[in-house]
Amino acid sequence: MGWETVYVTSKCKLSYKENHLLIQTETEINEFPFHQINCIMISTTKAVITGYLIAKLAEEDIKVIFCDNDHNPCSELTGYYSNNNRNQNIDKQFSWPIPKKELLWTNIVTNKIENQIDILKQQKLDTTEIVDEFNNMKDNDRTNREAIIAMKYFPAIFGSNFTRGDPEDNINKMLNYGYTILLSSVNQEIVAKGYLTQLGIHHHSNQNDFNLSSDLMEPFRQFVDQIVLEHLEDDFDEETKLDLLAVLEKEITYDNKNYILKNAISKHVQNCVKFLEAKKQSLAKVEFKHEV
Numbered sequence: 001m002g003w004e005t006v007y008v009t010s011k012c013k014l015s016y017k018e019n020h021l022l023i024q025t026e027t028e029i030n031e032f033p034f035h036q037i038n039c040i041m042i043s044t045t046k047a048v049i050t051g052y053l054i055a056k057l058a059e060e061d062i063k064v065i066f067c068d069n070d071h072n073p074c075s076e077l078t079g080y081y082s083n084n085n086r087n088q089n090i091d092k093q094f095s096w097p098i099p100k101k102e103l104l105w106t107n108i109v110t111n112k113i114e115n116q117i118d119i120l121k122q123q124k125l126d127t128t129e130i131v132d133e134f135n136n137m138k139d140n141d142r143t144n145r146e147a148i149i150a151m152k153y154f155p156a157i158f159g160s161n162f163t164r165g166d167p168e169d170n171i172n173k174m175l176n177y178g179y180t181i182l183l184s185s186v187n188q189e190i191v192a193k194g195y196l197t198q199l200g201i202h203h204h205s206n207q208n209d210f211n212l213s214s215d216l217m218e219p220f221r222q223f224v225d226q227i228v229l230e231h232l233e234d235d236f237d238e239e240t241k242l243d244l245l246a247v248l249e250k251e252i253t254y255d256n257k258n259y260i261l262k263n264a265i266s267k268h269v270q271n272c273v274k275f276l277e278a279k280k281q282s283l284a285k286v287e288f289k290h291e292v
Contacts, residue, residue, distance in 0.1 A: 002037045002062070003260075005245060009238060011046035016053040038262065039063040039184070041245060043071050043238075063188045065181075071241070072173075073180040078191050089194035096276045101201040102140035104275055107283045108202075108218050109141045115222040116153045118288050123229070125156055157229060171228060173236045178224030178244040179217075185248060185262055186213040186220075189269040201276070216272055219286035223247050223261060226288075255284030 006021065008014070013024045021032040021040070040062065042049070049064075057064055058079030068074040113134050120127045130149050137145040155162050158171050166172055187210055190197050200211025208214060224247055231240050247261060254264035255271075264286065274280035 004036045005039045008042045014049040016056050037062050041065045043067045076184050086194040100276050105202045109146045111219040174228045182217050182220050185265050186217045189266050253287040253289045
C-alpha cells in the first residue's frame with residue numbers, strides 16, 4: 001500500500017496508463033504511479049473518471065473518496081474482491097463471542113476518553129468533571145459514560161455554547177470532514193482484511209454501512225479534534241481541508257511505538273480482529289506522541 005494522498009480540486013479527467021494515474025487538466029497532465037498512492041480524494045464534482053481506471057484502482061485496493069457539491073465526502077470506492085479469504089473471514093465475524101466484543105468495546109472507549117483527557121490537558125483545561133465520570137465507567141460502558149463525557153468534552157474545548165447537533169456550524173463542518181477521512185481509512189483496512197464494515201461490535205444501526213469502522217475509529221478522533229483546535233479562527237476552505245486530510249500523515253504513538261496515523265490504523269484494525277478471534281490476548285493503545 002502506498003503513502004501518498006492525491007487531492008483533486010478542479011476540473012480534470014482521471015484515467016489509467018501503465019499502472020499510473022493520469023490527471024489531465026486544460027494545461028497539463030500529471031502522472032502518479034499506483035505503488036505510491038494510498039488514497040485519492042476527488043473534492044470536486046467537475047472531475048471525470050474513466051471506468052477502466054476505477055476497475056484498476058479497485059484491483060490495487062486504492063481508496064477513492066468522492067465529494068458532493070459542498071466539497072464534503074459523500075461516498076467511496078470499495079472493491080468486491082480485495083481479500084481472498086473474505087467468505088471465511090465474514091463467517092468468523094458473525095461468530096465473534098459477545099464477551100470478546102464487549103471487552104474490546106470497553107478498551108476502545110477507555111482509550112478514547114483517555115485521549116480526550118489528554119486534549120484537555122494540552123489546552124490546559126480542567127479535567128476534574130470528565131475524570132470523575134471516567135472513573136465511574138463500567139464494563140462494556142453500560143452506563144454510557146462515553147456519551148455523557150462527550151457532552152462535557154466538546155463544550156470544554158470549543159466553547160460553552162458549542163453542540164455537535166448543528167451541521168452548519170463551522171467547527172462541526174471541520175470535525176465531520178476530518179472524521180469522514182478517518183472513517184474512510186478504517187473502512188479501507190477492514191475491507192482489505194476481508195471483513196464487513198456493516199457488522200459492528202457496538203454500533204448496530206441499519207442505516208449505517210460502517211458500524212464496525214465507527215467502532216474501531218473512536219480512539220483516533222481526537223487527532224482530528226487537535227487539528228480543528230488549530231483552525232478555530234479559520235474558514236472551512238481548501239487549505240483547512242488539506243490540513244484535515246493530513247491527519248493521516250500525523251505521527252502518533254501506537255503500542256508504545258511511533259507510527260504514521262494511517263499505518264497505526266492498519267495495525268489497530270489487525271490487532272482488534274486478532275483479539276476478537278482469540279489470536280491476541282491484549283490490546284495496544286492509541287496515544288498522542290509527546291516530545292521528551
